[in-house]
Amino acid sequence: MTKSISCSDAGKDCKWSASASTEEELMEKVTQHVVKEHKEIELNAESISSIKSLIKDI
Ligand SMILES: [Zn+2]
Numbered sequence: 001m002t003k004s005i006s007c008s009d010a011g012k013d014c015k016w017s018a019s020a021s022t023e024e025e026l027m028e029k030v031t032q033h034v035v036k037e038h039k040e041i042e043l044n045a046e047s048i049s050s051i052k053s054l055i056k057d058i
Pocket residue numbers: 007012014015016033037038
């Protein structure tokens with residue numbers, strides 16, 4: 001099973017998406033992307049759990 005996420009699912013005007021085999025690996029990629037491209041998003045327990053709710057199994 002592959003985990004996938006894309007910024008457009010979060011309502012962002014951004015074409016970035018990523019996939020990984022585990023949620024941990026995917027969240028690592030998400031974190032790096034958010035830190036670089038979405039400095040307005042503060043990564044805290046609340047935003048991380050809402051990001052996790054956007055993860056799809058493909
Ligand atoms: Zn993005």
